Amino acid sequence: MIEIDRRRFLSGAGAAMGAAALPLRAAADSVQLPFANGERQVLAFPQKRPLLVLTPRPPQLETPFAVFDDGVYTPNDAFFVRWHLANIPQEVDATAHRIAVTGEVNTPLSLSLDDLGKMPAVEIAAVNQCSGNGRGLSSPRVPGGQWNNGAMGNALWTGVRLRDVLDRAGLKASAKQVQFDGLDGPSLPATPDFRKSLDVDVARRDDVIVAYAMNGAPLPVLNGYPVRLIVPGWYSTYWVKMLSAITVLDHVDDNFWMKSAYRIPDTPDNSVVPGSTGFATIPINRMRVRSFITSLADGATIKPGRTELRGIAFDGGSGIKKVEISADGGASWHDTALERDYGKYSFRRWKGELIAPSGTVTLAVRATANDGATQPVAQGWNPSGYLRNAIETYKVTVG
């Protein structure tokens, strides 16, 4: 029985899982992202195809944007990577792994992956997007991880409901937040360990899951093998990787990563005038609606006549109502056809057709979500470069 599981594990995980460490393969090229200091090496990290290296240690890897044109799900080997702290286990034993459930619970638990396998399994398609996706495009620029728009991906996640885990432990009436910790840690003892927390009512949503599979295969180590938290509709800072501890708190978490980091201005659109100080902040939470063209890049050249346009859209969980495209920089808009609906948290692919004479055109794309939210022309500013969702434009040469 163990042998069978082992084979399934290896075949499902692709070439690298469990095998000896793969040497780093250098790709021939680097790419230039559309902002200053935007040169990125393109390297294949373990279990990954060549990706854009924002930083090698801790690893922060960006998905080349053309990947998003290949299908609704982002392949595991192309999925972006973002770690905060460099002390990352390079060997993880799923069989020995345990998730400790402690704190304000009636029955503390130590759950194995086998234990999770005996609980009801659920699947959900959901976009995982870094809070700072597109930070490099902030104007004025801000310090931080300088991503273009490739710090996101969409996958089909399989696991168990966090609620089922919490119910098994039994929440005490004093439970206020649920804190999550993973196996990664800081290089220095003085550096705050990375922990994130959700209010109990968010943690108990029926679509927040503890996921042990991604697109039908085990998670790559760099995406959190063997198990990570999935919080559909919320930025990925909460999607704790290599999940090893669930601690139910009787207070609002005041650890650094909740109290000081990943905060957005508590203003009507969560933006402030650049240079502002002294404003109140709240923890970042639900994602904003966004859309992209995936079938061509800014600066592309196309032939005159008919050109199929394809792209993606997503929001924080109301689902996509419509996607419009413009060929005059946003002066006039035209509906596109939405493709198959994989669920309200998934990428939604869309398709349209452009008929353009020779010259130049500025394409733009704008999504509207079922909750009525749409994308602004001008991006609001915040000191951390979070929440980017302005209408994206693409200058295209026809000829």
Add this chain to the structure above:
Amino acid sequence: MMKRTLIVLVCAATLGASALAAAAPAPPKGKATISLPGDAGMAFKPGPGAGPTMANCLTCHSSAYVSTQPVLSKAQWTAEVAKMKNVYGAPIPDDQVPAIVDYLTTNYGKP
């Protein structure tokens, strides 16, 4: 002469039934092992102050954490070094802070 650019609606293909995968995958078993590339050959630029910069900053992260930043001012680099010291607990001796800030401003910033 006004050029005409049109966008026309393309009808979606017939929506497929939202069929689930044949069988949900089981939780994984066994070890997964990787070998990370460290700094992948990236390094700080040489120059005055590179020594204390490397000695302190490389404890926790590669030089790319600096080289990929926008062109920051001396005030911004001062704030970044202070954050590393005060928030992330980097044991940077006070007497090395000016040299590090000057090095970062000279090599990765603006006056």
